[in-house]
Every structure is written in structure tokens, then in C-alpha cells.
Amino acid sequence: MSSNPDRSGLSASELALQLREFLAEHHPGRTPRSTSPLAAAERLVFQKAWQATLAEHGWAAPGWPRRWGGMGLPLRLQAVHHRELAVARTPVAPSRIGGIVGPALLGYGTAPQLERFMGPLIRADELWCQGFSEPDAGSDLASLRTRAVPDGSDYRLTGRKVWTSGAHFADWMLCLARTGPAGSGAAGITALVVDMHAPGVTARPLRDMTGGAHFAEVELDDVVVPATDRIGAENTGWAVARATLGHERSTSLASSGMRYRRVTGDLLELARRRGRTVDAYDRDALARAVTGARLLEWSGQRVLARVLEGGEPGPLASVIRLQHALFEQGLHELATDLLGAQGALAPADEHLTAGGKHDGAWLRGFLRTRASTIGAGTAEIQRNTIADRVLGLAEVWR
């Protein structure tokens, strides 16, 4: 599998240079927007093609072992990779969840599982979704009720998942299911790989407030899952899910700061184009946005530095996650404000234009970022985590 060139010995500037050369030739341009399930499918095709290009040239999965199709880069170079792609505004990976599934497989997968899944995952030949949340188990994930009952060499899986991003396009789901008795909490949960095309699996697209259908409801009706598709031992699913919060995150955190410096640059450009840089109030708000982006970037670099020295990402990583969610939301609120009367138009309206540029993306972002403080663990849960785990305050909320 590993015909990938070995770039792990390059210096940071050599890697950056090579990557820039590659991007100069292969950058596919702007990702199409997705406001409907149809458009989302188009967007996926585009993102998949880009991921395939990256993989084909040995530029995909910087942190994953070369043996499984990754680049095997040391953390310091992974960060360079993330930064260069962020600066070049390449499309994001189609199955963002790859960043979660990969570490779970790498940490707990058997050799045959890695052999089977890693290549298509890295090339985006197969798309994945993350089936954790259920209608009654969101923040309190450990209370999930989807059941997996052993049946010979299989499990029989029954339950319902909800808000599962990309489930209606996915080939596989990393699914958490209860194998222990009801009420066994985190100790009775198992991680399974579910074939989304298997009998008994139904993914119904669910519209969200942006008007698009990026997530879905998944019905699991007596689905047969071979025991060989279990990740890790039975009842250790919680640890598998946790593994998704590894070092990998720190390097992408560092790059998200970079990405937001760029997006803040776009915001300044929007303000200039719309003549909104004169008023003291606007100037103050814009200066705050710049401050927020820089803080994220620097904090990301501090986390990265710590990890590069062999340490744990530590409390700062939790801080950044919350900061990031709040910043992203605030940035888009400000952008909407800068749009003036046009801020009341739908993102697609043709009149949302100034200086020859259409500004609908800001309004779409304004709607989308309501999920920033919900989707990846709510802001309240993140604050609880910081208070309990980082500051050591009493856990009164369980």
C-alpha cells in the first residue's frame, strides 16, 4: 500500500515548497456551495476528487503511517502541511469524520481492519459518518440506547441515531452501541463499524436551519454487523471514542488559527468594500475580530509546541475549542452586521452584492455557526469540562 514518497526527513521549508508546487499544479479551486441535498452531493463529488488527488500524489493524511497510506510525518511537519493547505484554501476533506475514524482505527483496529478501511478512507473512496448521538443521548452520550446483541459471530444492532453528519452519503458509520445492560453507562458501550448499505439501515436526510441537509436521522433495524467489524474489545467503545481526541487534533487546531486569520482578512476586505471602516464602532469591532483570530492562532501554536516537545495538549486545547466556537459565531455575527440592510436577505439573493462580490457566504455562515456551540459538544458542556477537569472544580452536574 505504501508507494508514498517518504517526506518525513524534509525540512519545514522544503516540505512547504514541495507542497506549494503540488498545489500550484493541482489546486481544484473553490468548493461549490451546498444548500440542498442535491448541491451537497455535488460538493461531495468535488471534495472526494480532491482527496483522491492528494492521496494519489502522496499528500493525504499527514499524520498517519505510510504503511496504511498516510504520510508518516512528524508533528512539526504535519503542522506545516495543515498550514499550507489552510492558506491555499483547498477544499476540506469530504468525510471530516476521517479525522475521527482514522485515529480510532489506528489506535484500536486489527491489522485486517486497517488493511480493509484505511486506504479507501484516505482516498475518500469511501465516506464515513459518526453515529454517536441519539434522540435522547446528546450531551449525555453515555446514556445511549442503541443495542448490539451478540448472535453467533455477529451482532444484531437496533436503535436510532440522529444529527449524524453526512450519514446519507456515507458508506460506513463508526457507531457506538450498548452491549452491556441498560444503565451500564460508559462501561457498557461498544464501537462497531456499520455498513450503511446493509439491510436494516435507513438514513433519512434531515434539513437544518440553513436550509441544507448536512445531517441525517439513521434508523438501525436489526442490522447484522459481523463481530470482526468491532473496533477494540466489547464494552470498550468509550475508550475508542475518546481516542478520537488524540494528538491529531492539536495540529489541526494550530491550522484552524491560521485559517481564521485568513477568514478575518476576508472580513476586513468585506468591511472595506462596503465602506465600513470609517466608523469608530466598526473599527473597534473589526480590531476585536483580528485580536480573536490572532489569539486562536497563538494559543494553537502553544499547544503545538507543547505536543512537539512530547507533552500532552493539556488544558489549553479545551480552551481553544470553546474559544474557537465562540469566535466563529461572533465573526459571522459581525459580518452580518457589516452587510447592513442586505443582512436581511437570504444568502442566495442576487442583491447581496457589493463591489462585484457576492456576500451570501457570510450570511450562510451566520446561520451555520449557530451549530458551532452545539455540534461538537455544546459550549455549556465544554465549560463544564474546563471547570471540572482543568480547574478541578467539583463536578456537580452529573
Next chain:
Amino acid sequence: MSAVSEVDERSPMFVFTDEQDALRATVRRFLAERSPETEVRRLMETETGYDPAVWNLMAGQIGLQGLALPEKFGGSGFGFVDLQIVLEEMGRALLCAPFLSSVVLAANAVLRSGDEAACAQYLPGIAAGSTVAALAVTEAAGSWRAADLTMGATAADGGYVLSGEKLFVPDGHVADLLFVVARTAVGPSLFAVDPATAGVLREPLATLDATRKQSRLVFDGARARLIGEEGGAAQPLSDTLDLAAAGLAAEQAGGARRVLEMAVEYAKVREQFGRPIGSFQAIKHKCADMLLAVESATSAAYAVGWAVDEGSDEVGVLASLAKAFCSEAYTHCTAENIQIHGGIGFTWEHPAHLYFKRAKSTEILFGNPRHHRALLADRLGI
């Protein structure tokens, strides 16, 4: 006797009469029946954005369109606070109808023009609901101030013709009658235009808030009738916008109260970690803060309403204050409501986003909070 006079001396402000309570109950019942969420969702997908049958029932059954218009022009002569009660209920129900446009904006623009003949001609139709009117003020720049308007009107054989573009006009694409602020050599003036007349092009805009439509109107030599004095529209327009801001503030307070109720109801029944989420301090505090915002917004909205009814010279100050405050309170509450609902609050099927979008659009309508705070500072002489 002295006890009675003490009671009598109390300010009538913030005390609703039995009639007002009854009016509120009637409107709430009507909207629960005629504007449930299913209807809101159906109508917001249509281009016209309202149901003429419901509109006619509003006028015929409870006389809402004419409620606060003078009796001599076909109305019932109720006060502005009564109208605010209606608007507050409409805000709760997210009613899809050109009520604000026709009854609050357009009707007041004519009334304030002081043009008795125009009032006699146009207001009875508005009061009866048989005429839907709209007021076109904003242009591409999005300003509501007469001084910023550039669209021109020129005198031509006994009348006037209009040329130019109006944008963000609430319900302009469905109105039977357009009132347009345009500039003649003398200054900003108010005109009535029949939308069926030659040289008028109308198109709906795609709006963030699909429950309240906006439109683009293009005039290309369209014949228009002058209302009031030529060049004299600036002050009446400003007065009309104060009333509209006061009305909208009540609508915002109503919407904010509804989403607070939604959030609290949900926080009581949604369980995570074996407890209702409303038992977590983070959620408790959010709800408590929302109540502060809602009660303050209600106070602000009705303070300006009572000032209008008393003919107070503070109306302008209070209107700006209320519009700025209620806008932000409403937006805040709708965002918190989504947050408290978690994943379901981000889902289209849930009504939380409808209120969030209404809040954003009304925050911008008639000038955003910053515009109104600047106006407030001016009016206070700061």
C-alpha cells in the same frame, strides 16, 4: 374617597384595562386557530407570503386593520397601545401578513401627512382590509432617513412621475397601493402610486426571514399622486417611522416572550445525565437572563406605546430606545433558545430558527440598534 383619588392618580401606564385583556385573548385565540406553525411554514414558502382569506377574517371578524385608525376614516379609533397588543400577539405567532406594512407603516404615513383628502380616500380601504398598502422608503443604501434618499420625482402635466429604485420594501410586491418617498426639487415628498400603472416593476427579494417578505420596486416614469405638501415628507416620515419602531418593538417583545416560553418548557422536560437540563445552572441562568431581556423589552415597548397615546413629546426618544433595546433582546433570546434546544434547535423542523430569522430581520428593519442609539443620543441632545 381619598383612597379612590389615590388610585385615580396612579399612572395609567402599564395597567391594561379589561377590554385590552379581552382584545389580547381574542387575538391570541384567532392566531392560534388561523396562524399555527403549519400555516406559517406553508405561507413562508409562497411568493405572496400571506393568506388573503385570513387577512379578510382579521378585518371582518375582529376589525384588526382598522382598530387604531380614526373613526372618521373608517377605523375604530382605539389607541396605539391596543395596536401594540395586537402586534405583540402577531409576533408570538409569527403571523405571515402585511399588517405592519399596511396598517402601521402605510396608514400612518398617510395620516401623518395631514392630507385630509388622501386620508379620506385611502384609509377606509386599509381599515377594511380591502386595500393592502405598503410604504417604500429604503433604497440600495438601506437607509431609512429622508436625507439619505435619492429617488426622484418630477412634475408632469398636473401630476408627478417617479423614476428610480426602492429596495427592502416590506410587502411591496403584494400591495394594492404603494406610498413612495421621493425627492422633488423642493425636497423629500410622499406619493401614492397604483402598482398597476405603467412604469412600475415589482419583484420579491429572497429574504432571510421568509415569514416577512421584502421587495424591490423599480419606477420608470410611473405616474404618482402627491400626498401632503411637496417637500414636506421628512418630518411625517420620521414620525411614521417612530410609530413603526414602537409597533415593531411590541412585536419583538411578543416573539421574545414566546421563545422564552419555548426554552423554559423544553428545559423542564429534556433530560440529560438523568436530570432535566433546566436543573443545570448554565441553563437556569440563560433562562433567567432571557426573562430579564423579555420583561425589559415589554416595558420599553409599552412605555413608548403609552407615550404615543398620551401625545407625549418623548415619543421619538422612547421609540429609538425601544427599537434598539427590543431588537437586541429578541435576537439574544432567539439565539439562546436555539442553544438550549441543542441539536433539535438547529433542525429545520423545529420552529426555533424561524424566530431567530424573524429577530434578525426585524433588528435591521427601520434601522438597526446602532442607528437607533445614535438617534436616541441626538434626540437626548447628547
